[in-house]
Each structure stands twice: as structure tokens, then as C-alpha cells.
Amino acid sequence: MLPLGDCAVLVQLGDNIDEVTHTKVRLLADYLDRHPFEGMVEYVPAFTTVTVYYDSLRLYRSYLQETADGDRIAAAAAAPASRLNAGGGGIEAEEEAYPYHVAVERLKRILRDIAVTGVSPPRMVEIPVCYGGEFGPDLEEVAERNGLSVEDVIEIHASGEYLVYMVGFAPGFPYLGGMSSRIAAPRRSTPRLAIPAGTVGIAGEQTGVYPIETPGGWQLIGRSPLALFLPEQSPPTLLEAGSVVRFYPITRAEYDRWEGRGL
Amino acid sequence: MSIQVKKAGLLTTVQDLGRVGYQKYGVIASGAMDPFALQAANMLVGNEPSAPGLEMTVLGPTLEFDAPHLISLCGADMTPTIDGTPVPLWRPVLVQPGSKLQLGSVKSGCRCYMAVAGGVDVPLTMNSHSTYLRAGIGGFHGRQLKADDELPVGRASTVGERIEAKLLRGGNGAGIGGGAHGGARDRAFSAAAWQPTSRMMPAYSRDPDVRVTEGAQQGLFDADTLDAFVASDYKVQPQSDRMGYRLAGPDLHMRERVELISEAVTFGTVQVPPDGQPIVLMADRQTTGGYPKIAQVISADLPLMAQAAIGANVRFRFVSLQEAQELNLIMQMELEQLQLGIRIHYI
Numbered sequence: 001m002l003p004l005g006d007c008a009v010l011v012q013l014g015d016n017i018d019e020v021t022h023t024k025v026r027l028l029a030d031y032l033d034r035h036p037f038e039g040m041v042e043y044v045p046a047f048t049t050v051t052v053y054y055d056s057l058r059l060y061r062s063y064l065q066e067t068a069d070g071d072r073i074a075a076a077a078a079a080p081a082s083r084l085n086a087g088g089g090g091i092e093a094e095e096e097a098y099p100y101h102v103a104v105e106r107l108k109r110i111l112r113d114i115a116v117t118g119v120s121p122p123r124m125v126e127i128p129v130c131y132g133g134e135f136g137p138d139l140e141e142v143a144e145r146n147g148l149s150v151e152d153v154i155e156i157h158a159s160g161e162y163l164v165y166m167v168g169f170a171p172g173f174p175y176l177g178g179m180s181s182r183i184a185a186p187r188r189s190t191p192r193l194a195i196p197a198g199t200v201g202i203a204g205e206q207t208g209v210y211p212i213e214t215p216g217g218w219q220l221i222g223r224s225p226l227a228l229f230l231p232e233q234s235p236p237t238l239l240e241a242g243s244v245v246r247f248y249p250i251t252r253a254e255y256d257r258w259e260g261r262g263l
Numbered sequence: 264m265s266i267q268v269k270k271a272g273l274l275t276t277v278q279d280l281g282r283v284g285y286q287k288y289g290v291i292a293s294g295a296m297d298p299f300a301l302q303a304a305n306m307l308v309g310n311e312p313s314a315p316g317l318e319m320t321v322l323g324p325t326l327e328f329d330a331p332h333l334i335s336l337c338g339a340d341m342t343p344t345i346d347g348t349p350v351p352l353w354r355p356v357l358v359q360p361g362s363k364l365q366l367g368s369v370k371s372g373c374r375c376y377m378a379v380a381g382g383v384d385v386p387l388t389m390n391s392h393s394t395y396l397r398a399g400i401g402g403f404h405g406r407q408l409k410a411d412d413e414l415p416v417g418r419a420s421t422v423g424e425r426i427e428a429k430l431l432r433g434g435n436g437a438g439i440g441g442g443a444h445g446g447a448r449d450r451a452f453s454a455a456a457w458q459p460t461s462r463m464m465p466a467y468s469r470d471p472d473v474r475v476t477e478g479a480q481q482g483l484f485d486a487d488t489l490d491a492f493v494a495s496d497y498k499v500q501p502q503s504d505r506m507g508y509r510l511a512g513p514d515l516h517m518r519e520r521v522e523l524i525s526e527a528v529t530f531g532t533v534q535v536p537p538d539g540q541p542i543v544l545m546a547d548r549q550t551t552g553g554y555p556k557i558a559q560v561i562s563a564d565l566p567l568m569a570q571a572a573i574g575a576n577v578r579f580r581f582v583s584l585q586e587a588q589e590l591n592l593i594m595q596m597e598l599e600q601l602q603l604g605i606r607i608h609y610i
Binding site: 002003004005006007008010017029041042043044045046047048049051053056057060095098099100166167168169170171172173175211212214229231232235236237240241 | 283285286287288289290291388389397398400476479524525526527528529530532549550551559560561562584585587588591592595596599
């Protein structure tokens with residue numbers, strides 16, 4: 001475990017992007033969903049890490065409450081700032097009371113408890129994609145680069161099963177694993193300034209779909225009519241870390257009928 | 264009750280303390296760039312510290328009040344006036360109906376916060392009132408304010424009402440304001456004579472000394488680079504915004520080029536992209552990133568960073584994680600005591 005500043009702990013659960021590490025990340029994330037500890041604010045799962053944000057003051061006080069005798073609680077709670085300021089600005093408490101230390105101890109306890117719990121089954125999400133045309137201006141380039149026909153690229157892309165390792169960059173933007181290297185293509189040398197929401201792209205051996213309009217350097221191969229970011233709903237995104245994604249091709253007419261609807 | 268926007272200013276948005284709990288979905292936290300100033304502003308008008316207020320950037324707006332409103336202005340000095348009379352910062356101010364509050368260009372700092380008793384009454388989106396500009400959600404219709412907007416205002420708390428009543432009676436040091444004679448009702452506004460003690464204020468400065476703790480990848484940088492990082496001025500570049508501060512100074516070199524696996528980044532993370540020029544991530548940062556993190560601005564000094572204007576020279580200094588934690592706890596406890604003090608005084 002490592003500090004991310006004075007309000008978060010980064011828990012490192014592996015060194016490589018693989019399914020074993022991903023399962024550990026999900027185990028911890030699931031556990032924190034069900035049993036957030038006192039003073040925890042939120043967590044962010046990534047490929048090999050879970051970062052846990054905490055409220056320093058709540059952690060500090062909950063530690064004092066857990067451990068200290070009544071006098072010390074009363075003293076700390078009654079005149080906190082003056083107490084902290086006394087003696088040259090140092091906290092009088094021992095190292096164990098520092099919020100980072102308290103958070104690490106609670107997370108250690110959680111990591112010990114976690115082995116006995118299971119991970120919830122992955123959620124399957126099927127995403128319709130209208131490939132090529134104005135929605136996928138780079139589809140032909142991806143095909144050419146790999147010595148394939150456009151149909152081959154669509155076939156290969158739509159036959160894969162993709163694991164959402166993490167969500168980041170934009171709301172609901174999935175970092176997907178599992179794309180065939182046969183349709184890999186490097187990022188564009190000049191990023192586009194605005195890529196419309198729903199656009200499906202390829203960058204290196206990764207594929208992904210843009211939930212909101214953003215600039216980006218991916219090769220664009222199609223667009224989905226599905227809304228991936230739904231701020232009024234809970235959860236607010238179609239995809240979460242741990243979801244499994246399949247793409248399937250639809251026609252332009254189907255796209256037009258679908259646009260704007262949710263799943 | 265509402266406030267009329269006459270001129271919008273450069274970038275005026277509704278912000279609270281941010282969108283908590285949604286970063287795992289890739290939803291950015293947003294919220295006030297200077298959380299100290301917003302919290303203080305709220306407390307001065309009897310609000311909860313996390314109530315939504317206005318964040319006004321570099322060039323402030325002009326606002327007209329249709330009813331008596333208790334407001335406070337904290338943070339950057341935009342030489343605010345009400346009907347031509349200068350308004351003090353960091354105080355509760357009772358504005359009379361028909362008065363016009365005008366904020367100009369920043370004289371010092373970068374962002375000024377206006378709290379109004381009852382808060383700016385905008386709906387919650389994903390549990391926050393903060394504006395998320397790129398996604399067009401939250402705050403006032405998901406966007407920055409523009410002329411002719413009408414800002415709804417919520418109901419003042421009991422403390423807010425008491426402060427208002429006292430300022431109206433003109434007691435307890437009230438009386439700064441337009442028109443030296445007559446009752447509070449005849450003046451455009453009346454401001455309380457008290458303000459938070461200067462002891463609790465962040466050390467705001469044009470060229471701030473910003474304390475940092477070690478970043479997770481600090482070890483990837485050689486000793487000379489780390490020396491340069493703390494021994495040099497880093498100038499705030501014009502491309503800086505709510506997402507991050509781009510700084511220019513001596514290049515920060517890694518001992519070897521390493522591809523990192525993306526992981527969470529946070530408010531104050533100092534990351535170094537391949538060009539060697541550091542970026543300090545701010546309120547609208549992405550949730551995750553893959554650049555090496557050389558340092559992390561301590562929470563207590565985020566207000567100093569947030570108030571650095573374009574062209575400011577920032578100097579970094581490493582402190583221990585323990586010191587960072589102590590300073591953060593002290594800042595939060597002092598804010599708590601300010602709120603408590605105001606409550607005790609008025610109830």
C-alpha cells in the first residue's frame with residue numbers, strides 16, 4: 001500500500017494486466033461496496049490497483065473513539081485545533097492515530113477477511129454497432145493495415161468477448177481487454193478534436209467506445225446508438241469494471257431507429 | 264427569490280465540494296477549485312460548508328438582487344462593489360433589493376466564491392450540485408452562467424436568518440455600506456464588522472510556495488531532477504484550467520522511460536508527461552492517469568494552487584506525509600470551529 005497524497009491509499013494487487021489481478025481488484029471493490037469502513041469516502045478500481053479515498057478528520061476521530069479513554073476523546077473533541085496547534089503544530093497523538101495509518105490498518109484487516117467471500121458474477125452487456133461509413137471513417141485503414149477486408153474486421157471485432165478491466169478517461173469509458181491482435185492499429189498521429197458519443201475505436205491492441213464527446217486519437221471503426229453515460233440513472237454508466245462486452249453489427253436503418261434509447 | 268445575472272464574467276459556474284462516490288464510473292469529481300474559500304463563504308452566511316455557491320474566474324460577473332439576500336465573497340479580490348461602494352471580502356454582507364453587485368478583474372488570486380444564504384438552488388445530479396462542463400451536467404443547466412440567467416436561491420438556515428436580522432437592525436458592528444446615514448434599509452448593503460481570523464487563512468500569495476509530498480513514481484526521477492523541481496520557479500501557463508495547471512520550468516527527466524499502468528490520480532497530483540513539463544491536476548481532473556507522479560500537493564495547500572493566476576511562479580517544497588496530514592486536519596478543524604463559533608454567536 002502507498003499513499004496517494006494525504007487523503008487516499010493506493011492498494012497494489014498485482015504488477016500485470018491479467019485476469020488474476022483483475023479478479024483481486026474486483027474482490028476488494030465488491031467488498032468495499034458491501035462494507036465501506038468508517039471514514040471511507042469512495043474507491044477507484046484500476047488495472048492492478050484499488051485506490052481508496054478517505055475523510056481524514058472522520059478517520060482520526062473514529063480512531064480516537066475506538067482506542068482512547070474517555071478523557072482523551074473529550075480533550076480531542078473539545079478543542080481540536082488548539083490541541084493540534086499546541087507544541088509547535090504537531091499532533092500529540094501517536095503515529096497510529098494519523099489518518100493514513102488508520103486507513104492502512106483498516107484495509108489490511110479487510111484484505112485478511114476478503115478471502116472467504118466470493119466475487120459477483122460478471123454482467124454481460126451487448127452493444128450494437130453500426131460499422132464503417134461516416135461512423136467509422138478509419139475502418140478501411142484498419143482493414144488495409146492488417147491485410148483484411150472490411151467485412152473481416154467487423155467479423156473479428158464482433159466475435160470477441162471483452163472484459164472491462166477498468167473505467168476511466170471519461171464517464172463509463174471502458175478499458176477493454178481481449179481484442180484480437182489481427183485487427184490492431186496504432187493511434188492516429190494527430191488526435192481528432194471531437195469524437196461523437198457512442199463511437200467505437202481501436203488503439204493498439206485495445207478497443208473501446210466513447211461515452212461522451214471528447215477529443216481522442218483512436219482509429220474510429222463504427223458507432224453505437226446506445227447511451228453509455230446516463231447521469232440520471234444508478235449506476236450512471238452502462239459499463240463498470242468487471243462487465244463483459246460483446247459487440248454486434250447493425251445496419252444504418254437500425255441505428256437510426258435505436259438512437260437515444262438505453263438498453 | 265432569485266439573483267439576476269447581468270454580465271456573466273469569464274467563467275462563472277455553480278460548484279459545491281464535488282461529486283463524491285462516482286469516480287469509479289469514470290465521472291470526474293469537479294467541485295470548487297479552492298474548497299477552503301467556498302466552505303468559509305458558506306459558513307459566513309449560515310450554510311452547510313458543502314452548499315452550492317458560485318465560482319467566479321479571473322473576471323467576475325455582475326449580479327442584481329430582487330430581494331434582500333445575505334451573501335459573502337471569499338477568495339480572489341475582484342474589487343467587488345455594490346452600487347459603486349466597495350464590498351469587503353470574507354464577511355457576511357446583507358444586500359438590499361434592487362442593488363447591483365459588480366465584480367471586476369482579479370487584483371490578486373484567480374477565483375472568487377460567492378455564497379448566498381440558502382445556497383444556489385440547483386438540482387442534484389449524481390449527488391452533487393457541481394457543474395461538469397464537458398458532460399454538460401450538474402450546476403446551472405450543466406453550463407457556465409450567461410447574461411440574463413436567473414439563479415434560484417434556497418431557503419436560508421436559522422443561523423443565516425439571524426445573521427441577516429442582526430445586519431438589518433444595524434447592530435453588532437454592522438454598518439459598512441453605501442450611504443453613511445439612515446438605517447440599514449436605506450443602504451445598498453451592510454457588512455458585518457467581523458471576519459474569520461487571519462490565523463486560519465491559507466497563505467495566499469501571487470507566487471505561492473506550495474508544499475508537496477512524494478509522488479508514487481518519484482523514484483523514477485534522478486536526484487538532479489528532483490533538486491531542480493524544488494529549486495526552480497514553475498510558471499503557470501495559459502492553457503491551465505479547472506482540469507489542471509500546466510507549468511513551465513526546468514524539464515523533469517526520468518532515469519529511464521517506463522510505460523506505466525493507468526491508476527487513480529487525485530486533486531493535486533503532479534504528473535510529468537513525456538515533454539518533462541509538470542501538470543498539477545485540479546478539480547476537473549480525469550479519475551485515472553498513466554503519467555508518472557513526481558509529487559502530490561498537500562490538501563492544505565490546494566487553495567494556494569487554485570488561486571495561482573496565469574503567469575504566477577510556483578515554488579514546490581517537499582514535506583513529510585505526517586506534516587501534510589497534520590496540516591490538513593488543522594485546516595479542517597479550524598473550519599469546523601469557524602462554523603461552530605458563528606452558530607454559538609448567533610443562536
